[in-house]
Amino acid sequence: MKTIIRFSLTALALSAATTVQAARPVEFTVGTEYYNENYREYTNGTERVMRQKGNLWSLNGGVKYRFNERHAAKIEGRYSRGKTDYIGAYQEQPYGSLTLDGSPRRVYDVRALYEYTRPVKEGMNIVLSGGIGHRVLRDLNSRIVSSDYDRKNQTTYAQISAGMNIALPNQFEVSPRIAYNQMLNGNQYSYLRNTEAVKMKQHRGKGIEIDVPVSKKFSNESKLSVGPFYRGWKVFDSDLSNEVRNPIQNTLHTFYEPKNYTHEAGLKLQYSF
Template sequence: MASLATFSIGPGYRNLTDRLDQSGNGGYKRENELFYATIGGESTYNLGSNWQVTPKVSYNYLLQGKQHSYLDGVTLNNTQKHGSGYELSATFSTKINNQYGIKITPFWRYWSIHKSDDVYFTYGGNTYVGSEPKNMTQEYGLNLSMVF
């Protein structure tokens, strides 16, 4: 039997740093910041044998994204204005005893972000235009937690 469904709404923030500068020649450091609004829902179901599962789904709407690219002494700061994402997860939980429990949560996160604005910069006496292209990101993972 399911527990009462729980809904959530609120602001979100994501910061992801790519350290492509550590991969060798031609790489650079890039920081991605996303400010977004999220709405989601979840409900808990008993599986028997002391286990429960809580599936969760969320929709994320991009309010503003910022790309900071650090290229050989030049910093580009691009703004992204359009995009959205989804998050799916399922938390499996059980109690080990009266004091401890464990939670295992596989998750999937997805973002689709439109092309950023263009910024102009000078390098070596020449003027260039830089932008962050339209992109899609997927993350898969597993969170293991001890509850006490």
């Protein structure tokens, strides 16, 4: 009788330990990515104003808390830096009359998301998520040419996404995902010399993200993921800025941020534990 009781208690303890391990309520992710960015501005619909193109690398990370097998909340962030080459126009001259190579570019992006996972069949889950994100872009042109000006863009956006986790042989998994971003609030700042910052309000913008990571799961429930990704944004003309006085000519001017497109394509590597 004692042997049976002892065996039952041991089995119960092992079952509880296995359940706790399988649940893994908290998951951390760290990683890096490398991508090419192509940013373009247009006026009058199709008339090109400027372009920035370059390569950036990122450090990213996140934490996920699972309430149960289906519901989770997560926070994820990214810091990117690199250099871009600028092509634009000087005053009334045509596009291409002004160039600047090697301008520093910085990006910060953080999001808070809710995630829902639903099994479809053995080895396949649907993953839906939604939440809020905030992105900051900075162009530091004055570090290359002291007479040039810096720019900053701040965008708060809502995101919804849908994806799948598909099990493959030998503990591999592929997880395609597509997300839609909708701008909620945007502000563009230009820091001109000898004047206050120029602020231009943006109201309309939308974006898309596509990821196709392939993961390898290990015996300790951690996993290593690698795969290509694409991020794109389309932002429409901003409002006119506040009036800014030109100290040399003693005249007032207003500005606006033209319609612009951003394309980012690269490769991402992540480790989750």
